Amino acid sequence: MEFTMKRYLIIIFLGSLILPFLSCSEERLDLNNPNQLSEATYFQNEAQAISAVNAIYAAFQTTDLYNRRYFFMHDLLSDEIQGLGSLAGEMVALQNRSIDGSNPVVQETWRGFYRGIQRANLAIGNLPSIPATEISEGVRSRLIGEAKFLRAWHYFELVSLWGGVPLYTEISRTVEGIPRATEDEVYDLIIQDLTDAAAALPETYDAGETGRATKGAANALLGRVWLFRAGISGNASYYANAKAAYEAVVNSGTYALTDDYFFNFTEENEFNSESIFEVGYSTQWGGAGGWASDATGINESTFRAQEYGFRAWRNVVPSQKLLAEFEDGDPRYDDSFFHPCDTYNNGEDTIYVDGTAYPGLPCAAPAGVNPTIPDDLSSWRKYQNYHRQETEINSQSGINFRSLRYAEVLLGLAEAIAEVEGPTPQALTYLNSTRERVGFTPYPTADYPTGSKEEFIRAVMHERAVEFSGEQIRYRDLIRRGLLVQEVPTVTQEFQRYLPIPQNEIDNNTALTNADQNPGY
Amino acid sequence: MAYGFGRSFSPFIMDGEFHTNLIATLNEGRSDFMSPISTTTLNFNRSFGDHSLSALAGYEVQYSRFRNTTASGQNDLTDDLATLQSFATPSIGGTLEEDQIISYFGRISYNYANRYLLQASIRRDGYSRFGPANKWGVFPSVSAGWNLHNESFMADLDQLSTFKIRGSYGEVGNSQALGRYAYQSTVGLNNFYNFNGNLQQGANIRALANEELRWETIQMINAGFDLGLWNDQLTFTAEYYNTTTSDMLLTVNLPPSMGYDGSPFANTGDVTSSGFEFSLGYNSDPTRDFNFSVNANFATQSNVVTSLGVGNPINGPSFEGDVITRVDEGESIYYFFGWQTLGLFQESDFTNGQLNDGIPTQPSAAPGDIRFADLAGPPDEDGNPTEPDGVIDVNDRTNLGSPLPTYIYGLNTDLNYKNFTLNFFFQGQGGNKIYNTNRYDLEGMTRVFNAGTAVLDRWTPTNTDTDIPRGVTGDPNRNSRVSDRFLEDGDFLRLKLLRLGYNVDVSSLNWISRLNVYVASQNLLTITNYTGLDPEIGRFQNQTNTGGGNAALGIDYGQYPQPRTFMLGVQASF
CATH class of the missing domain: 1.25.40.390 (Serine Threonine Protein Phosphatase 5, Tetratricopeptide repeat)
Structure with missing residues (x-):
């Protein structure tokens, strides 16, 4: 009897422990996720x-x-x-x-x-x-x-x-x-x-918020949009809209070209006076998640340097057509590319080639040293870190993309003015601003006269090609000027524009x- | 209740330029799981004469809670300390997840003289994982049986020990792999962006929430008979089954233009699978020196999606830009969807670099490329397929086969002779296809490195009698698109288990009752034409890459194969 009593007590005690979880109330089915916030309850304050x-x-x-x-x-x-x-x-x-x-x-x-x-x-x-x-x-x-x-x-x-x-x-x-x-x-x-x-x-942000979109970024992008839309629609009045948007950026007085062209492609000179909008990267948080396809987690480094770098995967190099686009003596040629026999890593290393295969080059790899590159092609220097380091580290680069920079505004304004008012002295001044910055012969030149509107536009297209190589500007320039079939060998039909x-x-x-x-x- | 503990430690690695790990990391986790269940039932049993009646009514409440706590730390100074206390940058995390199920149920059984059997039941289930208005489902079932061997008119058939005819209809509710809280749109905070070195957190909604989620209902019809002869020494069972799943819960791939990253579950359509199941067994007299038992089974399956709740076919996982599997009305579920190949183009198919007249246009094709079949033109205004249009394009994709077998079979045999025992178990299936993605990497030749030896036999102007296309960088003809090229028959017959044992005579020892020594092997022998590692592929688990779940059935992403094992063992009973 004693024994049975004890057993009942134990059962009742254990039962009372779990009973709170087992009430039959049907509201118990309405469970809310305790780990995450919902749209209805989030978005309640400034933070x-x-x-x-x-x-x-x-x-x-x-x-x-x-x-x-x-x-x-x-x-x-x-x-x-x-x-x-x-x-x-x-x-x-x-x-x-x-x-x-x-x-x-x-x-x-x-x-x-x-x-x-x-x-x-x-x-x-x-x-x-x-x-x-x-x-x-x-x-x-x-x-x-x-x-x-x-x-x-x-x-x-x-x-x-x-x-x-x-x-x-x-x-x-x-x-x-x-x-x-x-x-x-x-x-x-x-x-x-x-x-x-x-x-x-706002025109600018306080430190710690730098990198957010600004008034200048909105106007610069608006200029880019109008310029493109003018080209593809054939509606010349859109150039006036492009001009207005670009003038708003210039007139703000917020921006100026950097003294050194190369500053636009290095980690050391981010958010400089020329930068209007950047996509931010940094190696500060490691290469973790660099392959993330859905943007969760910390993905603060880019594969750009690993993919294009001559001491990394080097999956692509600048095309011969692009190299030939540069005029002799344009300082941007050496700022944009590494060529065989160039030095890198603060001048400590040389790009060696295979001396047997390329006897004409003065930088045959010494005995016991592998050639740096397997061919004699030039490689990308823009958005690379080799000017200051020997190799690409852990497939990560922290160089911000200058998605919108002031040079684009100035050249866009030159083009818009030329379209609206003709090749005026003011348009020529804007066009020459990027030449002047690198100390190169101003337009007009023998190869690129600027007397007529057509000549002027041709000079603008050339200037944009060499100024913005590898900056995701060129393809849309070719589309809006109807040059795709003419300039891109693999494009044979107009439908390929889309x-x-x-x-x-x-x-x-x-x-x-x-x-x-x-x-x- | 369950309790878990996990720990991982990764030390420094300094292994050249491309493999360095400058920070030692320690992760520790603890978890507990609690799932109390309470079942209350009321029973009723009554017999009067040859009639017997029983009834049951009850309710059940089950709650589950899963909690875990994780902690990790990083240390860039030393490998020698491996407790969290010693780590410089500890971080912690934790989750709590709950489930609640409430069920009411009732059942009535009736039996007349052990000849006629009737049963009916009904249950009402509520589950926290469904949408706010759709927590509950009601699921009835009935079954009937007739024990013919107990009828007087069968009494003369002495050798017949069992003869039963039976049939049933039943519905059950199913929640598939539906996650907890799937109906709630949740804000994720795991986004970061650095504003000139100032890392800030971001909030977004990754997945579309589906508030309409409700029970998937499985309706099962079964009819069959059981036959037993000579005191059930020989048994035979035959059964027809027809299972219809309605409001089928599937993950639906959203158009990327919605900008979501998750594929939500949705109640989509109906799928029916039906077939026959047979089993045959024989047990010889166990008292003889040599005795044996054999059990064989065979089942067929056909499967068709009878309706689709959403407008479009539902696509399964993609591979290199192409959909691999698809769910569509009138077709088998998760069928393989792609282009049909018609061998390789030869130089004689071209004149002046253009395909000869009469051959459907295939942009970028050259000698040595795969010729694909022209099966349809662009859909008409109602979205219906049209006649072949002489152009190879996305409209020519078709049903290339099913990942589901049309038949499965097995044979289990025990042979005993005196103290020796031999057991073997064969298992097999056929009629299913496997998409072998590994061959894309080994034979695809889309990049000019890391290919398998099959490409040595690729088409060249001097090696034209081959089915491996030409090697060309960029694969302009898209020879490696999802087609029957990498789709293979998944039929196999496998000796799952072979076991030879010997019972040592221990009758003289009173402290041990049985001692068996054996050698055994699992997966010793496999007969298949499948070229991948293992035709018995498991389902790939990486949900984000595949679109998830059953939609990745029959796709071989290089899953870990079934191991072949050899065992030597001793089994003792005391």
Whole structure:
């Protein structure tokens, strides 16, 4: 009897321990995730608003975009680089234009741009409803301005490369897709966003916030957009809009060309006087996550140097056509490229070649030393660290991309003035500013006269080609000037001016079929 | 309840330029899992004459909680200390996850003279993982059986020991691999950006939340009979099954233009699989010196998606830009989707560098490239396929086969002779395909290094009688696109287990009752034409790369193969 009593007590005691978890109330099924915040409860104060906008910037730092694919895509589509044997197949295919919607570079860059747009839409949609007691109006409008600048940045990439694309202005809450908008609809949003951003954003930021989008960035991008749209639409009045946007940047007095051209491509001289918008990188947090494709985690280093570097993978080198574009004596030739027999690593090392294969070069590798490069081709110097170090370290580079720099504003303004008013002395002054900075013969020259508007535009195109090589400017310049078929050997038909819509977009978007593919693909 | 502890330590590595690890890292984690369950039932049993009736009603509440705590530290000074206390930059993390299931259920069984058997049941289940309005599902079932061997008109058949006819219909609810809180849109904070060296945190929503998530319902129809002869020494069972899964829970790939990174679960459509199952067994008289038992089974399966809830086919994982598997109405689930190959182009197929008239246009093709089949033109206005249009493009992708076997079989045999025992178990399947992605790397020739030996036989103007295409950097014809080129038959027959044992005579020892010495081998023999490491591929686990889950069935990403093992053992009972 005693024994049974004890047993009941034990059972009751144990039962009472677990009973609180086992009540039969059906509300117990409504569990909330204790680990994460929900959209409904987040976005309640200034710090949370800032974090929503920070995430848009973080979307640049994926292998889809600035960690890897973005610079490859632009450079491969232009006439600026030559792939070497180790270049991955999908990259070679892109350069050869043997592509369709299945090409991974096409798919991943598209995804990368839309990732930025989704994050911008999340911020733009949620920031206005944060109670005024929790955020200052100045910060709120600045943050929305940043988000709009970034959304416009991504949409401009999409519309300029693919044409009309699905136009999301808020985040999707259903699995149903939306159809392609027209190019004009996309441009209208971009221009509205940039106009709003220019009105809301400050000229500069305090230390610690440097790198956020500024008024100058919004206007510089607006100028780039109008210049491009003027070219592809044939609507000459758009050049006046480009001129106005660029003049706003110049008249702000905020920017000036750096004394040294090379300062625009080094880690040591980031956020200099010429820099308008940069995509930030740093090796401070290691190479961890450099391969991340979805921008989670800390991805603060880029593969640019590893992919292009002559002591790293060296998958591409500058094309012979690009090298030949430089006039004799242009100092930017040696600032942009390393040539066989150059020194590097603060002058301590020399680029050796195979003396047997290239007896004409004065830098045969000494006995017992491997040639630095297996051929006699020039390599990229821009966005590389070899001027100060011997090798690429851990596949990581911390050099910020100068996505918008003042030189582009000055040359864009020269071009816009020439289109609107003709090749005026003022236009020529702007055009010569980048020559003057490197101490090179100003236009007009024998090769590049500037007397007529056509001559002047030709000089601008040349100047942009040598000033911005490898800076993801050239491809759009060729498109907007209708020069793709003429200048890029692998482009044979006009339809190739657009990229194919990614097949995984068509396959998974309920509003698209293969009939929505760009013509020719 | 469960409790776990994990620890990993990675020391400094200084191994040349490309492999350095300048910081020692220590990770430690503790976890606990608690899952109390309470079941309350009321039973009723009653017999009157040949009738017997039983009933049961009850409810069950189950709660689960999983908690873990992780801590890590980094040390760039020494490898000699490996406790967190000694590490310079400790960081901690932790998660808590909960589940709740509530069920009400009832069952009634009726039996008449052990001849007629009837049973009906119903249950109502609630699960925390479904959307706010869809937590609950109701699932009924009925079954009936007729023991013919107990009927008087069968009494003369002495040798017949069992003859039962049975049938059932039942529904059960399923939640698949649905994650906890899948219906909530959650804000992730794991984004960072450095503003000129000032690292700031970012918040975003990675995955579309689907508030509509509800139970997937599996409706099962079974009909069959059991036959036993000579006191069930010989048994035979035959059964027809038809299983329809409705509101099927699948991960749906979103268009990348939505900008999400996760693929949400959604209740999509219906899929039916049906077939027959047979098993045959024989057990000889166990009292003889030589005795044996043999059990063989064979089952067929066919599978078709009968409706699709979302507008488009649902795509599975992609590989190098192409979709590999797909779910579409009227087709087998997760079928392989790609181009059909028609051998290689020869120089005679070209005139002045252009494909001869009559050969469908294939941009960038050259001699030695793969010729693909022209199966359809662009879809018409209603999205229906059209006649072949003379152009090879995305419209020519088709169903190349299924990752699911159409039949599976097994044979399990025990042979005993005096003290010797021999056991072997064969297992096999057929009718399924495997997409061998490893051959993309080994034979694809998309880059000019790290190829397998198969490319030695590639097409060249002097080696035209081959099925390996020409080697060309960039693969302009996309010879390595997802096609039947790397799709192989997955049929195999495998000796899963072979075991030879000897029972040592221990009758003279009173402290040991049985002693068996054996040699055994698992996966000793495999008969297959599959060229990959192992036709019995597991499912690839890396969800982010594959689009996840069952959609990656039958795709060989180089999963770790089943090991072949040899064992020498002693088994003792005291």
